[in-house]
Amino acid sequence: MAxxxxxxxxxxxxxxxxxxxxxxxxxxxxxLALTSIISQTDKVKLLLxxxxxxxxxxxxTFIELCGEALSDPAKNFIRVLAEHKRLPALAAIxxxxxxxKASLEQSVDVEVASAFELSDGQQEKLKSALSGRWKKxxxxxxxxxxxxxxxxVIRAGDMVIDGSIRGKLSQxxxxxxx
Numbered sequence: 001m002a003x004x005x006x007x008x009x010x011x012x013x014x015x016x017x018x019x020x021x022x023x024x025x026x027x028x029x030x031x032l033a034l035t036s037i038i039s040q041t042d043k044v045k046l047l048l049x050x051x052x053x054x055x056x057x058x059x060x061t062f063i064e065l066c067g068e069a070l071s072d073p074a075k076n077f078i079r080v081l082a083e084h085k086r087l088p089a090l091a092a093i094x095x096x097x098x099x100x101k102a103s104l105e106q107s108v109d110v111e112v113a114s115a116f117e118l119s120d121g122q123q124e125k126l127k128s129a130l131s132g133r134w135k136k137x138x139x140x141x142x143x144x145x146x147x148x149x150x151x152x153v154i155r156a157g158d159m160v161i162d163g164s165i166r167g168k169l170s171q172x173x174x175x176x177x178x
Contacts, residue, residue: 004088004089004092005096008092008093008095011086011093012093012094012095012096012099012100015032015077015097016100018073019097020104022073025105027071029098031069031070031074032094032097035070035074036091036095038062038065038066039062044062045088048062048088055082056082058082059078059079059082062078063078063079066078106135106136107138107139108136108137108139109139109141109157110138110139110141110154111143111154111155111156112126112140112141112143112154112155113143113144113152114142114152115146115150115151115164116150118152123140123142126140126152127140130154148166149165149169150165152164153167
């Protein structure tokens with residue numbers, strides 16, 4: 001069977017094109033985030049894996065679980081996914097959609113882990129430095145990780161910048177041992 005990311009990519013692109021054309025990127029982003037969360041619950045996973053239920057029944061049940069949060073085009077999207085047995089790929093579709101959206105908006109989601117809480121001024125300095133380096137808008141999310149001892153670890157997509165003391169000690173130990 002194909003990788004989930006390979007399966008998700010064309011559906012994410014189709015959803016993105018529909019959202020961009022109708023100028024509803026934010027709405028589609030919210031709807032896909034919701035469907036991603038719902039599709040990952042244990043009971044829904046059982047529903048989606050149940051071979052005795054038809055695709056139309058799965059789609060209708062899934063749409064009902066989402067309540068009023070889905071627009072008509074999003075409901076149709078869910079029906080198409082169900083028809084092609086792709087509802088389990090909703091989490092990957094939502095992730096790919098967000099990547100396409102960020103690319104269009106010239107923004108990058110950045111997660112910063114630090115040993116201590118970063119002040120607003122430190123966060124702004126970091127955003128400014130990263131924005132200058134990557135020439136994109138930075139959506140910064142910070143969290144505290146006391147295991148770092150000091151410094152920060154910056155994650156943006158698949159890029160990791162480890163400026164933590166723990167990381168530097170690991171590099172030092174590796175260079176001494178080799």
